[in-house]
Amino acid sequence: MKRLMSGNAALGEAAILSGCTCYFGYPITPQNELTEYMAKRMPEAGGVFIQSESEIAAINMVLGASVAGARAMTSSSSPGISLKQEGISYLAADELPAVIVNMVRGGPGMGNISPAQSDYLQATRGGGHGDYRTIVLAPSSVQELADIVPVAFDLADAYRNPVIILGDGMLGQMMEPVDFSNIKKIKDYPKDYILTGADNRPSRMVRSLLFDTKEEEEHNWKLYRKFQRIENSEVRFETFLIDDAEIVVVAYGIAARIAKGAIKRLRQDNIRAGLLRPITLWPFPSKKIKEIAKYITDFFVFEMSTGQMIDDVRLALEGKGHISFYGRPGGVIPTPIELARIVSRHYFQTQKVRKQ
């Protein structure tokens, strides 16, 4: 049965159905509906809810719950996510699973509360200090948001690494019908590293300070090998009308949804445009882009930022193909008509150049 829910509330319900038993949060717009949903639902579900004194405290409570063996989640928005970076780095270093939701705001500093994609680089490059990465999932509808939550918890447990769900105010606050029946039985991950008290077993310690530089080096390489495994096997993306396309729009999250609308309009005007939508922003679908570049040379990156993913597209193309970009930062919501107009103009200009 479908229920009409906001993205934030759907995310909370999906987390509980995915076996999340601990949620820690601090108020910040545009993700408050999630904290409020958890305040009500977590006690009903027998789980733990704490409104923490800060985002720093929340992420450290997540770390504590995770090291104690629970599936734990926190959520925030851009400025709050900056504060959580300390804890995210420790989670990665200690190899502890956690899910962190970022409903991104429109800019640096305080930013505004309107939909934006300004935290791509922070999310995909680790975000905090040290040599590490986080898996970054970017859904583009309320249903996909609900579907991706169990995936996020499974990936976190499978790789013992923090996973980021990257959304924005539009995804978090708009209401859409959502069906939770896709969430299957919770997988059981053996956790031989958690702290339960050394009852009839040797004591355990979880730490990230290794004074011996050789040990610390090996720990860094161990993490690196894990990140390579993730890059090799966890890339997710969606393609839309790319088989006969002459131009490929690359967009993620809510921007990809706007792009789909634009592509439908372009197709009506006989402009053969297609879409590549990265679902994992890290690991990035670089191989897929390289493969597409064998038969399509025209790439059009569209982001609700000044252009952050464009670097990854460039790296994937390794100098092949042409990249154009259209961005609307600051919380401005571009429309499909607007994007179609921009892509169309670009298409005819490049066609003219090609003919010459």
Next chain:
Amino acid sequence: MKKIYTRPASMKDAHFHYCPGCGHGIINRLITEVIDEMGLRGKAICVAPAGCGMLVYNYFDIDTLESAHGRGAAVATGIKRVRPDNLVFSYQGDGDLAAIGTAEGFHAANRGELITVIFVNNGVYGMTGGQMAPTTLRQQVTTTTPSGRNPVSAGHPVRVCEVFSVLDGTSYLERVAVNSPSGIRKTKKAIAKAFEHQLNRTGFSLVEILSPCPTSWKMSPIEAFRWIDDVMVKQFPLGVIKEIKC
């Protein structure tokens, strides 16, 4: 021959890295003695800090997590809420609890989290070389107060127990010192009492331990022990600061 003194079972067979005359070794031993005597080895989970106390996991033979600087009380909160039947305590220094981790400690105390904080107050940042701590005394010379701590620009020494005592979530707060045999015995009793408060679910418990740091204080161990009695206790009076019946 009868063995009358041995290493506690909750303590690993390892050499302390602590400087001569440091109080951490005594405190580490007292904690493990209490854990043994209360039969809590299989239940105890320790949250270690950043600073000299960080390496307690090399000495405690119990489950231990190394926390980020100052975040011990928040991490311990997460652990305890998942495992309410375990004994969860954080081991924190003065910089850790009273400067960078003020918010985490204060609010865990205010929520009445059923955790215990073992708060080692030696008035300096020991591990980083003896800089001013929030508990550094007025006029005390440290590497960042070379002319002595001037309250006009550097503030006053923070009395953590007294601050926490006004919070309704706290149930047991005591200040002790490990600079004498009687002080050491009182410290052990205070740790046991704090753990009892946690296990009886009475409220947040904290033991503040005045502890010598001869290296950073630039004193001999004996001078450092005397300095606690002669100078430090005037700012930080010993005794039970708050106790609710448990």
